[in-house]
Amino acid sequence: MQTTFPRLMLDHAQRRPGAAALREKEYGIWQTVTWQQLATLVRQLACGLAEAGLQRGQHMVVIGENRPRLYASMLAIQSLGAVPVPLYQDAVAGEFVFPINNAEVAFAVVEDQEQVDKMLELREQCPQLGRVWYDDPRGLRHYNEPGLASLDALIEAGRAYDAAHPGFYDAEVAKARPDDVAAMFFTSGTTGNPKGVVHTHFTLLDRANAGKTFDKLTENEEVLAYMPPAWIGQNIFSYAQWLACGYIVNCPESAATVTIDLKEIGPTYYFAPPRIFEGLLTSVTIRMEDASAIKKWLYKTCMAVARRVGPARMDGKPASLIDRIQYRLGDWFIFGPLRNTLGFSRVRVAYTAGEAIGPDLFTFYRSIGINLKQLYGSTETAVFVCLQPDHEVKADTVGVPIDGVEIKLADSGEILVKSPGLLKEYYKNPTATAEVLDAGGWYHTGDAGFIDAGGHLKIIDRAKDVGRIVGGPNDGAMFAPKYVENKLKFFPYIKEAVAFGDRREKVCAFINIDFDAIGNWAEKRNLPYAGYTDLAQKPEVYELVRECVEQVNADLSQDDKLAGSQVSRFLILHKELDADDGELTRTRKVRRGYIGEKYQVLVDALYGGRTEQFIETAVKFEDGRSGSVSATLKIVDVKTFPAMKRAA
Amino acid sequence: MSSARKSGEVILEVKNISLAFGGVKALTDISFDVREHEIRAIIGPNGAGKSSMLNCINGVYQPQQGTITFRGQTFQHMNSRQVAEMGFARTFQNLALFKGMNVIDNIMSGRNLKMKTNIFQQAIHFGAARREEVANREFVEHIIDFLEIQAFRKTPVGRLPYGLQKRVDLGRALAMEPQVLLLDEPMAGMNVEEKQDMCRFVLDVNDEFGTTIVLIEHDMGVVMDISDRVVVLDYGKKIGDGSPQEVRANPDVISAYLGTAH
Numbered sequence: 021m022q023t024t025f026p027r028l029m030l031d032h033a034q035r036r037p038g039a040a041a042l043r044e045k046e047y048g049i050w051q052t053v054t055w056q057q058l059a060t061l062v063r064q065l066a067c068g069l070a071e072a073g074l075q076r077g078q079h080m081v082v083i084g085e086n087r088p089r090l091y092a093s094m095l096a097i098q099s100l101g102a103v104p105v106p107l108y109q110d111a112v113a114g115e116f117v118f119p120i121n122n123a124e125v126a127f128a129v130v131e132d133q134e135q136v137d138k139m140l141e142l143r144e145q146c147p148q149l150g151r152v153w154y155d156d157p158r159g160l161r162h163y164n165e166p167g168l169a170s171l172d173a174l175i176e177a178g179r180a181y182d183a184a185h186p187g188f189y190d191a192e193v194a195k196a197r198p199d200d201v202a203a204m205f206f207t208s209g210t211t212g213n214p215k216g217v218v219h220t221h222f223t224l225l226d227r228a229n230a231g232k233t234f235d236k237l238t239e240n241e242e243v244l245a246y247m248p249p250a251w252i253g254q255n256i257f258s259y260a261q262w263l264a265c266g267y268i269v270n271c272p273e274s275a276a277t278v279t280i281d282l283k284e285i286g287p288t289y290y291f292a293p294p295r296i297f298e299g300l301l302t303s304v305t306i307r308m309e310d311a312s313a314i315k316k317w318l319y320k321t322c323m324a325v326a327r328r329v330g331p332a333r334m335d336g337k338p339a340s341l342i343d344r345i346q347y348r349l350g351d352w353f354i355f356g357p358l359r360n361t362l363g364f365s366r367v368r369v370a371y372t373a374g375e376a377i378g379p380d381l382f383t384f385y386r387s388i389g390i391n392l393k394q395l396y397g398s399t400e401t402a403v404f405v406c407l408q409p410d411h412e413v414k415a416d417t418v419g420v421p422i423d424g425v426e427i428k429l430a431d432s433g434e435i436l437v438k439s440p441g442l443l444k445e446y447y448k449n450p451t452a453t454a455e456v457l458d459a460g461g462w463y464h465t466g467d468a469g470f471i472d473a474g475g476h477l478k479i480i481d482r483a484k485d486v487g488r489i490v491g492g493p494n495d496g497a498m499f500a501p502k503y504v505e506n507k508l509k510f511f512p513y514i515k516e517a518v519a520f521g522d523r524r525e526k527v528c529a530f531i532n533i534d535f536d537a538i539g540n541w542a543e544k545r546n547l548p549y550a551g552y553t554d555l556a557q558k559p560e561v562y563e564l565v566r567e568c569v570e571q572v573n574a575d576l577s578q579d580d581k582l583a584g585s586q587v588s589r590f591l592i593l594h595k596e597l598d599a600d601d602g603e604l605t606r607t608r609k610v611r612r613g614y615i616g617e618k619y620q621v622l623v624d625a626l627y628g629g630r631t632e633q634f635i636e637t638a639v640k641f642e643d644g645r646s647g648s649v650s651a652t653l654k655i656v657d658v659k660t661f662p663a664m665k666r667a668a
Numbered sequence: 669m670s671s672a673r674k675s676g677e678v679i680l681e682v683k684n685i686s687l688a689f690g691g692v693k694a695l696t697d698i699s700f701d702v703r704e705h706e707i708r709a710i711i712g713p714n715g716a717g718k719s720s721m722l723n724c725i726n727g728v729y730q731p732q733q734g735t736i737t738f739r740g741q742t743f744q745h746m747n748s749r750q751v752a753e754m755g756f757a758r759t760f761q762n763l764a765l766f767k768g769m770n771v772i773d774n775i776m777s778g779r780n781l782k783m784k785t786n787i788f789q790q791a792i793h794f795g796a797a798r799r800e801e802v803a804n805r806e807f808v809e810h811i812i813d814f815l816e817i818q819a820f821r822k823t824p825v826g827r828l829p830y831g832l833q834k835r836v837d838l839g840r841a842l843a844m845e846p847q848v849l850l851l852d853e854p855m856a857g858m859n860v861e862e863k864q865d866m867c868r869f870v871l872d873v874n875d876e877f878g879t880t881i882v883l884i885e886h887d888m889g890v891v892m893d894i895s896d897r898v899v900v901l902d903y904g905k906k907i908g909d910g911s912p913q914e915v916r917a918n919p920d921v922i923s924a925y926l927g928t929a930h
Contacts (some may be wrong), residue, residue, distance in 0.1 A: 047809035048821065159872070276819035 024196045024221040026099040028263040033059035042088040043506040045273040065096035068178025076101035079123035086133025086245035086271045093129040105204045106250040108606045113138040120146045128152045133159040198222040216447030217399045227402040227441035228260035230423045235369045241267035241289040252399040257291045282363030293374040322354035330387025336411040355388040378510030379415035402441035417476035434483040436462040487522025497584020511536045526588040528626040553594045569658045583663030594651035600640045678706030685734035694720040694905045707881045709891045712901035718884040727751045756849035759837045769827030778843030779804040833860035851883035
């Protein structure tokens, strides 16, 4: 389909002017913005921006949560042929410097006082950033900064400009071509500066439509947008597909009300990274542990039925009459109400992506009747590469290549993709572009994996992270750190894990406990603790985690390729790994190399055979102050298992 | 921050107030004034008479001597309902919320004086009563938005953490659209983060609605940061009055807080 985002929006406004485009909960009531109202708003914003001097091809940053007027701003920017660059709203000011200077950004639309403060802080480092508009005026009344104004003022200016230049807006929209750059997304990048991924209207819309066709999405879908709009997943899902399908995007009241809003809206199409599903399941589990004995029994009994019958049912396989009756009863008592509480009553298609999802977690949702599926893609591929078709869903694969996508494996095991949705380039970085896009038009994903017998793609790890064990009994064995870490993280007690082992003789790991889950566990056992650091170092907690690690080892020993990756020793870190300390990316992926350097003493202690190690770490708090955490960490050995193949 | 605000005329004047419970003198000859739009703090060690002072102002206690003048009207003693109707609202040191009711209902109870329909109209809930409910609920929603407690609308107050209960308490006081807000130790028992939030809300209330605030506080850091003028009480007597800087330098105040060298 050869079109652009603004034209799609105008098209909806013309065909269905009164239909809802966006909803936002304000003062406790869901307020609707119709396509017609949206079109008017976008027109005024665009005229206002034009008057302020926004040029075709210029970049403009948009920072904030999912807010109707920020979405409208992105459309307005695109209407003028300029390029919106959404940035992560939870980043600290310093992280904005590179993208803003790299893309020579002079204008910004931001959500509220918090973001305005960050922009003002950046003025010295980014002198070209002249104009900043904000959506929510709260707390900004006394700000008297040059170039700072509210979106209301911009809309007002736009209205006047539009009246003086009536044909201007339509002419601008008509100038745009599908091959023009539509948006730029900065990848969080586990190493070095972030890279600006350039996408055109065509690449984004082609993939949005491929996904639409694959899952038969209609204009009647309801969607709740609550992940950062700077994440391409959210952007595709609540912006590109929103315009491609014309469905309704709902913006939650605040981050704290998402679970309530989810329940009120009851989305039909849902997309979230695994940690959201994990968080929901953890809250259910914790609440069930506090429930009365009868409820607990009922939950346990019904969930056993769900585990036995549910997955096959979702795969469309026939079940025996007794199973069907039991499942129906379970649905009546537990699954239905549970889906309702989670806000998934109406979900037709739910996707998880971004990270591997634990098989137990995945099966839980499918077994209670939620059509949860996995997909594979990245910022560079405009998300949709592989999707799992209904009834063909497995926990450890990511689905089949969809319409338009070709996949092949390089000799190194790296996955190569050819698709109409590939990035145009990395902005001002031809070297990096050449590294990932070869002459034949293949995109090098950097992921290692293979295609299984059923034609489904299976991902093991990042290709560059796959290493070798050197020396020791497992000399030469393959080491896939992320595969090991994910297996560890599938336990509710383990929040993060970092595995080391490349070019070493054995695998050792850092563990981050899940404070909520282990805190609850400790309370149940009357185990007193003073805080995170104290809880993490309790011998009982070490014992609990050791059992988890042993289970992972037992599991890994079944896999003859990865049996050598079993964890020999581990320690529990004294602080939570945090994006503010640079240990995680903004999308919460561990930066293994950086962590290895930062905690060099701990790595040395793990491999040096010590049983404890003192460490002091500087930490940054959310308000920008810094302090330090120190502790003596225990290090313990774990049982490893002989590989199955050798045992046989 | 405080320099940006402009304090107006004196609107509340407390003159020679003395209060005794039998032989115990809680307050002796206390006088001070409060200007419009200012944040006025009353501080002092435990048992200094701070809460008694507040209770005299809003009519819970009736002082034996002295007068209270509000906007030109002078009273020997105040009457609680009358005080509320004149535009005073307060929060409580030990929280006096309806624990079993949810956040909305608790804050709605602060709108009581604004509702004119009678119990029968409300029971039928049609016409005037419904319109009134809708209008008041909208006002309450603005407060919920202002205090950022949207996630807890329907949560029974008793289940909320202490810091949030304090916020609901403030919300209920705000629902009365007060001209003068009396805050009895709004930060007591809070952790640092909760205190910061509360300070911000107090300043925002003062800034956005121009509400005059009289607050009792224990935490000297908080008082010195947010108030325009401070009264210091000790053993029921006034020992200091002035800007935070003046009070901090006052030798009587220092000795009351730190003790004197003998």
